[in-house]
Amino acid sequence: MVARRFRYLAASNAARIWQGRLASTMTSSYRAPMANVSTPRYKAPIHLFDNNRNHTWTLLEACLDLNNFKRAESLILALENITQSSDLTMAVNMYLRKFIDTNPDRNQDVVDWLQLIKLKMPNFEPNEVTDALMLRNACLALPRSHSLLTKALSTLGKPKLISILNQRELLDVETVKQVVEYSQLDIQELSTPIQQLLQDDMSPLESTEIEDTNTVNDDEIVNISDPIAKNDADTLTPTSSIGLASIRYALKGLELNDNNEDHDILKLCALSNTPYSHNLEDINFFEMYQKIENPEDRKQFDAILEKLNIRRQQTLETKGLEAARMRWKYTFQRLVKLDQKSDANISLHSTDKLKWEWFQAMMPLVRKEIEIAKLLAPFPEFNKISTSVLDVLTDKNGYNLTRSEVKYKFFYAPFLLLVNPENLPALTMNELIRLHNQEFTLKSTILMERIGKNVEKEYQLGQQKKSIAGIKTEEASKDAVDLNPKDIETLPAIPHAKWDPETILRIGSLLLKMFISSARIRVSGKDPITGLEVKSTAPAFYHTYKYQMSTKIGIIKCNPNMNDILIGENQTINPQQLPMLCKPKPWTSWNSGGYWYANTSIIRTNNCPEQEAYIDVASSRNQLNAVYEGLNVLNDTSWTVNKNMLQLISKIWNSKETFIDIPAHVEAMPDLSSIPKPARDCDPAALRDYRRKCREVVLKNGSLYSQRCDLNYKLDIARALLGEKFYMPHNLDFRGRAYPLSPHFNHLGNDVSRSLLIFWEGKKLGPNGLWWLKLHLANLFGVNKSNYAERISFVDTNIEKVIQCAEDPLNKNNSWWKTADAPFQALAACIEIREALNCPQGHENYISHLAVHQDGSCNGLQHYAALGGDVEGAREVNLERADKPQDVYSRVLEIVKQKVAKDIIKGQALEKELEGKLTSASQNIKAQIEIPNLVSPILTRKIVKQTVMTNVYGVTFVGAREQISNRLADLPDFPKNKIFSSSAYLAKHVLNSVRELFESAHEIQDWLGMAAKRICNAVVIDKELSENYKSKKSKPKVSSVSAVIWTNPLGLPIVQPYRESKTRAVTTEMQNVYIVDPYSFQPVNTRKQRTALPPNYVHSLDASHMLMTARACANRITFASVHDSYWTHASDVDCLNKTLREKFVELHSTYLIEQLRNEFLQRYADHLEIVRIPADCDLAMEIKEVHLKYIALTKEKSSKTKLRILTASELVDLELRKDKVGSAVDIVRNYDRAKLEQLCAEPTKSSGSQKQKSLKTKSEEEFNDFTNEEEFSDSLDHSANASVSSSKARSIQILVPFYMPPIPKRGSFDVRKVLDSPYFFS
């Protein structure tokens, strides 16, 4: 079963849990095996952490934010039982900080409160933060009362005081000054930075609540609910072309009033000698930039633009919702003015108006909920709600809620009060429409999650805005020349607990339900009796379920009368899903980097606290700096939109026709009437066919619909970013591969996306640049199997076409570019080449922005060959110099062809043998003769390619057969009924061929698979864990505890996340939602761990290679990458090639598999494996004695002490009680390992089991031979006696220390040969 995973839950809460876990782990028997390897061990957090805790935490923060100290206090008290001491301290400190800030004059109360807390909670231990807060509290009392400070100082003691004062982040300067002054401390005793600080008299680094100038103020919000109000319509007038793209608006519309920005733009215009325009719509920064010739001026331009863009980025990230709401309102007002006639009707020409109406309809419901929340929020517990409030809520004539409804609402009440209510309908609508524009079916759970998550984001944004506003104004007052990202980076991170999934889903469902129950449209239908048209209004959406196979999913359906009006136009795009306008926040720790206002983890985890915990530890050990640096190189690469391509693709898009891989426009719901509906009493098969046909049409349509929506998104973003300088913030998947955070528009996307992107920075082509551009073009055409000279000559012979295509790509005669493998990128390259050739100063001086790619040829196999030192394999994947690139696919094809040829000969022989009897020969034999002949003529590179490629990912026979059958289905003349058998036949041969060709790679794969299996099947002796097993009703299972974990060469810990997750239901108003429970014990999914380890390990290597190369390119050349495709300017390709080869050599200079084995041995040193050894060997004898003791100890009183084979959980239990019966494992530890391995390898099966096997085959296959009575009865009688021979155990099961068998021997290939291998990457 699959369920919702809450990614965000893990980010902060879980990591904190794990930290705590680690701390306690270190001191107990759970200390990590080796300091340098390791890291916390995965262990189910059993007692300390539960869901309740999460909710309590988040509630605490919410209550504090609402100044609800009473409830906060009761929450802290509740926390005591469910959390550990350090968290408790954190909670109390949060309380204190907030209380002191809010009530600077109630100083005595603060002291009293803390005393009380100390009394009530013995587990609470104040820390330095607490002390610092109390100091601050005491200082605030100063002019009035000195006693508090005196007391505080005396209890604190001098050493502690100095320690506190020396930590700048603990106290504001003012307090430090007061304390120093009052305690008459010698300033010399403090650390130098603090001394300086005191002398400089710098203002305190503390958040001050200064309103951001851009914030929509309350007056405006009040006005918004009034549609007639128009006073702000002028000031908020959006730019003329609203329809262009909403982001354009969000980007530019909101900044009109800012004088600073105008000032900056003025400067930019001056620098680039461009006429100034107040309207940002008209500004194309890229064109301005290109005009500048003087490098100094360019630098200055870049600096000013960066400064301007930092502000714009911040506005963009923080103002998304306000912008959308303003626009709807504006449109609505304008339309009301313009067409009075159709006032109440849906205005098809403006969805904005409709949205505004829905907004207004929903707002009263929101208000009502908020009223309820306000009534409920003050009470610390549900049971303490005063009867008067309860009466009000349950009043039949008032709110009319049931008791359980009140309880349900009480759960999330405080959270509803944290954000601007006006934003709630807006974000609900946005999410619904956004999803509607992505997916064909709107799954209600996705919607609830996204809406709830957005409420949380809205809240956090508000929190962060407050603190940033403080910094910004502070910096501004200092008249800083530019607001360097570095300055913001030093901000203390605002700690906040992530909302728990229950809260998120319940708030999400509440809003969603309010929305769909209020949003209405006009509908028309036909009365089935009268046949007349009936008009009415109806909900625009409704909630229902649908079956997917046999399982049901909750969905939101559109009213069919909506006619797709919400699709396409005027979407709002989440700003944190866009490329960034300024340099991304650099990665400095595992959870700081990327967008400015989002807490992004460096690793994309699917709510796997284990992964986070390992990353966190590695990060705190400064083990990840190389990773950060590499990633920051990718982040700092600036891009812009390729205007030529954007214009072209827009043109194609607007034609709504299919063009290459751009699908034509489709309706969301296709017309099914063209499929004839069979008669009601038709054959069931016919009915099935009809339904299948309908389904195919619907799904095909849905896929086109999604594609079209996706491209629409891309183009929308590209249009908005035209002329902008932007960046792609990246993070990593769990194996370390880098991905841009912007999911829609990025350079990892398809051909269209890639063709829309060019480097912002331009570089002169120089002497080799044109050559590389040509090569690039050839590669994009798929001409990459021939040597360089041939590729270049391919372009040279087609140079006329290149130029024609570049000049008029849509001309029917110039369709050459469409034949390329990647047509749009190819066209972009054609245009670039033409421009270069036309450059008046010569092509060497042409400034090129195009990214030239260098791709590894079968990168996975390259790494395998380097790992195994495989001479032959290395040659096949171009690790060695050759005149011509080796093509793996062609090589495999050759071998397959040979095999097929052999089979044909064999078949001919067979045919002769069976001459005459052929007709009676079995189907099987016929196929043996027929298939090779059938397949032989159609064998092409294309047929084997996918299978060879995916072989690295562990494709199995079934998958390979599927792939090949797809290829065969593409062949028009291939007999359809033979596709299946032919593809099975070919799949077998292809897989065998690859295995033969890359024997060494497969040895490594097999070794890795074996290692994963051993790790996952290993057991851990752990009391807590085994108790957890026992408590469950299910069968005790002691293995499947540890995942496969390793460290990549850059120091990134990699945890394979595949576990069997348990789910938990969250009841919401609409339906139940099932979420993965990260707090339950999740046994590892051994199969997945095993099959995925080889590809993941190799990917972790190629990721390392990429990041190493990126680091080496920093400050020298521009670098971008798509996993194993490295990009740079044409002029720098030589440099890139040199660098990437050097790094490859560096990476493989050690035998990484050996290193991996050592790491495994260390990491799993305290694991034990379950093995079988012959029952009669000396070791077994010794162990049996211990087992016997254990059996005697645990037996029921009545039963006899008789030796039997212990189960795995009993073996573990035995070790737990080893002080009573002695440890069996210790006996094994003293036993010779090599001999032990031999014992394990010894076949435990003797002749007896072979007999059994033959019996089995008989039962299955030769049953038909039972035709005579005796044999029949005979076999009946004996069936019960089959186990006679097995009544004596021939082997016993024991625990042995964890071990890794030796690794395959590394071959003799010298990796340094890649240094002069031209086609390694090409």
Add this chain to the structure above:
Amino acid sequence: MQNRTLECRKFFPRFRKTGVTLLNYDLGKKISSKLGYDKLTSFHPTVVDAYPECGVFSASLNSTLQPKKHILMEPLKMYSKGLQFLVQDNPKLMYTSNDPYDWTSFKELEEKGYLKEPVVPYSDVHPSLIYTANLVHTHGEQLVAQYLNCMLRRSWLFKYGRVRTLLWMNPKTALKILASPGYQNRARISCIREAVADYRVVIFHESPESQAKAKAKAAASRFQNEREYLTPLIPDSEIDFEKDFPYQNDFALIELIPRDNYIENLDEFEYVVTHLMMRMKVPLRVGLEYLGAGALEDLAPKLPHLINKTPFNMSHDEIMQIVEVFTLWPFKPKLLLDFYEESLLALGNN
């Protein structure tokens, strides 16, 4: 025939764990007579016999009914020898290894003329066509459901009329399809059964352990249990299960006979039943929303007496009232079919 049956008893696989196979020819005869099939002998009905396995029950049926054509459809190779043996020299008894799971197998029977029966109006039960199948296997329940759907549409064999359908099935399946409104196992499929078929329970056998479990469950349940009214024609006490059935598995032998109840607005019926039974324990005032945009506000006023009733408790007649109202609703969804999406296969991107 009986002698031959003794022979064919040999042809069952001893290593199976699942399934139910009758080995007692006499019990077979008893079943036939309890069902009154001995009165049909004069019609010499055509018998379509799916998954006869080693054929003991088929033989007994054959002897009782004296069919003009008795078609054994058994795809499993392991039974072929035995069945060949059973049918040899008897032109009225035929054996095919075509899979009754495959609808085309039946088409073939019709096309080749093995299955030639008149269409009998639904006012009477079809006297000369009987379908029997042993569905105690992994896809048995699916087939039972399909047969009920065919009865609903009057397709497949049911285009010939109200064909007696005698099915060996898992007792759980039996409970599910036979559950009355308000009973524990009431489900979508029991609504459909209620609409289209009458039934007789011939045998309802559960092992003592299963029985105990079922009893405990029934006692604890808030709902009534179907076992209360499902009294088998042949009580357990009359059968020696250990002797007569080689694999000790639970089963029920149920006869279904299509009802003379034609449902006009079939699509609407299926749609309404499916969508309401998705959450059968919520009252109609909640569940109506699932039928379409505005269904609740538009349809509720027309069903005031049902609005607080749950679909779980609704009889066929009550469901039909909703179906009628829904059919006449001007704003009902135009497309009454839902399409599930398959997890999309990763396509090679080149």
Add this chain to the structure above:
DNA sequence: CCATTCTCTACCGACAATATCACTAGGTAATGC
């Protein structure tokens, strides 16, 4: 403990099933002393 039956089938990015019920543990209210 071994034989039968079930499950799954290419890595990552990625994106997902729900309703309902019986049972249990743990707490609260009620009641009796």
Add this chain to the structure above:
DNA sequence: ATGTTACCTAGTGATATAAGTAATAGAGAATGC
């Protein structure tokens, strides 16, 4: 004030859902006699 019991609740695990499996194969895990 404290013990006991009935009652209530939330949480958990189990089970059913729909209703073609269009074909095939082989390994490994789970199940159960």
